[in-house]
Amino acid sequence: MSGPSEAPGAAIRAAGHRGVLGVELRVTPAGDHVHPPVADHHVSVHAGPPVRVSCPASGAPSTRTRGEVNVFPAGVSDAWTEDDESRTVHLRLPDSLVRRVAEEMGLDPGRATIAPRYHLRDARIEHIAWALEAERRAGFPSGLLFREGLGLALSAHLLSAHAAPAVPRSGLSAEQLRRVVEFVEAHLDAELSIARLAREARLSAPHFKVLFKRALGVPVHAYVVQRRVERAKALLLRGGVTSGEVALQAGFAHQSHMARCMRRVLGVTPGAIARARA
Numbered sequence: 001m002s003g004p005s006e007a008p009g010a011a012i013r014a015a016g017h018r019g020v021l022g023v024e025l026r027v028t029p030a031g032d033h034v035h036p037p038v039a040d041h042h043v044s045v046h047a048g049p050p051v052r053v054s055c056p057a058s059g060a061p062s063t064r065t066r067g068e069v070n071v072f073p074a075g076v077s078d079a080w081t082e083d084d085e086s087r088t089v090h091l092r093l094p095d096s097l098v099r100r101v102a103e104e105m106g107l108d109p110g111r112a113t114i115a116p117r118y119h120l121r122d123a124r125i126e127h128i129a130w131a132l133e134a135e136r137r138a139g140f141p142s143g144l145l146f147r148e149g150l151g152l153a154l155s156a157h158l159l160s161a162h163a164a165p166a167v168p169r170s171g172l173s174a175e176q177l178r179r180v181v182e183f184v185e186a187h188l189d190a191e192l193s194i195a196r197l198a199r200e201a202r203l204s205a206p207h208f209k210v211l212f213k214r215a216l217g218v219p220v221h222a223y224v225v226q227r228r229v230e231r232a233k234a235l236l237l238r239g240g241v242t243s244g245e246v247a248l249q250a251g252f253a254h255q256s257h258m259a260r261c262m263r264r265v266l267g268v269t270p271g272a273i274a275r276a277r278a
Contacts, residue, residue, distance in 0.1 A: 021151030022092035023132040029085055035078045037199070041093040041114055042072040043154070045129040048087030055080040055118075062119065069125050071117035071162060074098075075204040078116075089129045093155055097148075101155035115164040116202075122161070128154050171215025172208075176201040180212070184224060188231050188251045194220055224251075229265040232258055236273045243270050 025047065035042070046068045054061035055078070064086070072078065074095050099109035128150050135142060165173070172180070179200045184192065197220060198208035212220050232250035235241060244255045252258040259270055266273075 021147050021154065023136050024090050025133065026088050026090045027085065030082050032081050035072055037075045037077040039074055040095050041074050041098055043091040043125065044070045044088040045126060047089050051086045052083040053080050067126050069117065069120040069122050071114060071120065073114040073116055076116050076202065077199065089133045091129060091132065093151060097151055098155045101152055102159055105156060105159060112159055113164040114158045115162050117162055124157050171211045172201060177215055184227060188228055189249050192224055225261050226265055228252060229262050232262065233273055236270055
């Protein structure tokens with residue numbers, strides 16, 4: 001998949017006022033690019049010759065052609081490689097604007113979200129992008145009101161035609177929970193952060209913390225500690241490794257850290273569990 005680099009390099013800029021839609025023409029060199037998770041929504045429309053791109057997440061390379069659209073909702077990150085210089089009309093939609101539009105559409109602004117889209121063909125988005133690019137080239141003669149009007153139209157279209165599935169009020173969806181739990185299990189012996197787990201659920205960190213606790217009834221940190229204690233218990237009962245090695249394999253900083261957590265969660269010490277094996 002492809003899209004604009006958040007650090008655009010040789011970019012021809014015309015950034016918009018923070019309260020309304022911003023527009024710029026980005027020219028990025030061939031190479032690796034990253035779009036980090038940011039607070040606003042971003043839409044890019046390819047405006048130059050075809051560019052061959054590859055994305056680690058999608059595997060096979062593809063060719064991005066003129067008019068092709070990528071949508072990066074707030075909080076979504078991506079990385080990709082381009083074989084040639086790329087030119088895109090890049091639009092920034094403030095989250096405050098999208099929330100305002102959602103409310104006017106009768107949607108819950110706290111739950112109405114836009115889905116990520118890559119290699120998208122959408123004539124309405126193209127039309128808005130080309131109009132804004134023409135306005136940019138002319139020096140923005142129509143002022144902020146013109147740009148705000150197109151920003152409202154773009155927000156309404158994204159919320160209606162490219163809305164993300166609603167997140168249940170009770171917590172994470174089954175698919176989100178599955179991805180997070182599998183990631184935790186696969187990385188218990190590594191550093192785990194709320195921000196990294198939130199990316200697995202494709203949510204902002206604050207939103208993820210709330211929905212995770214609703215789904216499982218415990219905070220994220222407490223869940224990870226519990227799973228590490230269970231992993232350590234299984235390793236101790238299996239035997240064959242020292243308590244220090246068990247602590248590291250279960251993701252604890254050291255043996256004393258493991259012992260404190262184990263006493264708190266299970267009410268017993270690692271030594272008691274090891275002796276139970278005999």
